[in-house]
Amino acid sequence: MPLLSQRPRGDICTEPLSAGKSRVRREKRQMIIGIEDDFSLEKMADCGQCFRAVCLPDGSYRFISREKVLNIREQVPHQFQVSCSEEEWxxxxxxxFDLSRTYKRIREDLLLQLSGERTTPFGQTSRGISEGDAATETARRQGSIDPGERCIQGLDVGSDAAIRFLTQAEQAGRGLxxxxxxxxxxxxxxxxxxxxxxxxxxxxxxxxxxxxxxPVKEMLFTFPTPEELGRASEADLRTAGLGYRAPYVKDAADKVLSGALDLEALGKLDDGALFEKLMTVKGVGKKVANCICLFGFGRTSRAPVDVWIERAITLCGGVDPFPAFGEYAGIMQQYAFYYMTHQKM
Structure with a gap:
């Protein structure tokens, strides 16, 4: 993760929604999205995972990804005005925005583990499992349940200090x-x-x-494609302000253009193989590889360790607690990173 470093508001859609789902409708020529799950524009734009999201003077947030530009603003709690069509949304x-997963349910799982209530797989406690819960657990294993409702395994996250810190981090990062x-x-x-x-x-x-x-819109530009960036020499990239990173960026572009690094094929690898393949790019160490796994490939089991997370580990008694959260390690890491950077700890 990089070192530390933007706010929202005013028509409404009132139909109730289940957590993790979104509903779209038009009002007064505006597209209104209802999102009942955790969803903080401010926190997502300011937590170090995205570098092109900005808060605009009217309180809306602008996100740019590939050829798309989105302006989104929270009108009232859980209701968002967006600048795109329903189809594009x-x-x-x-x-x-990873809306296929229910982050409220994930947080419930995390908090159960931190409180010691979850010591076995989801739906089961030390008191055993009911028939209804057994059926639910079977459905989960077969993949027919919202993936955001799958649980973490009951692993020990460490000391009382770790539990206190991680509970505070979850509260601070809620909405990410x-x-x-x-x-x-x-x-x-x-x-x-x-x-x-x-x-x-x-x-x-x-x-x-x-x-x-x-150009993609007004004075906005897309992030350069491999072909566009590949036309730049290492000297050009240094002039662009990349300094010692210029040969690393050039190596990455060359590897993608030559096919030595096939990003589509990488997405089909398991987490470990993906991590190892990314490490073959010059300048990509463990932290950067884990960041790419987490934010570029959605591998939420990866928890990058930077200077802020090293400090968090120290506050947790010196033992890295994040692997204990299994497939949600990266989500808990983001709560911790946001908490550390915004509390200036």
Whole structure:
């Protein structure tokens, strides 16, 4: 994760929604999205996972991904005005915001583990499992339950200090989601992120977009494709402000263009193999590889360790607690990262 480093508001859709689902309807020529699950624009834009999301003067947030630009603003709690069509929301942005998973349910699971109530797989406690819960557990194993409702295994997260810290982190980070971002953009931006704080990363990423991307709307530019960035020499990239990172970015672009790094094929690998393949790119160490796994490929079992998370581990008694959360390790890591950076701990 990079070092530390933006707010929302005013027509409504009142139909009730289940957690993790969204409903769309038009009012006064505006598209209104109802989202009942955890969903904080401010936190998602300001937690170090996305470098092109900005808060605009009217309180809306702008997200740019691939060829898409979205302006989104919270009108009233759980109701969001968006600038795209219903089709675009359903086909692109719903997945981008990971709305197929129920983060409220994930947090319930995390808190049960932290409180010691969950010591066995979901639906089961030390007192045993009911017939109804057994049927639910079978459905979960067969994959017919919302993946956001799958549980973590009951593993020991460590000391009382770790439990206190992680409980506070969950409260502070509530509303965060793991954005499902473009793997190519994540590969390059997290190479750039090394030894830079969030404002500096944002500036570097926007400069690359203006120099090598193409216009997508008004004065906005796409993040450059591998072909666009591949036309830049290492000297060009240094001039663009990448410094010692220029050869790393050039190596990544060359590997993708040559097919040595097939990003689509990487998405089919298991977590470990994906991590190892990313490590073959110059300048990609363990932290950067885990960031790309988490934010570019949606591998929520990966929990990157940077200076902030190292401090969090120290506060947890010196033992890394995140692996104990299994497939949700990266979600808990994001709560901890947000808590650490915004509490200046």
């Amino acid at each position: 359903d086909e692109f942005w719903r997945d981008y 989601r793991i954005l499902r971002q473009d793997p190519w953009e994540m590969l390059i931006t997290f190479i750039i992120s090394q030894r830079k704080n969030i404002p500096a990363i944002r500036l570097a990423v926007e400069k690359l977009a203006m120099l090598y991307g193409h």
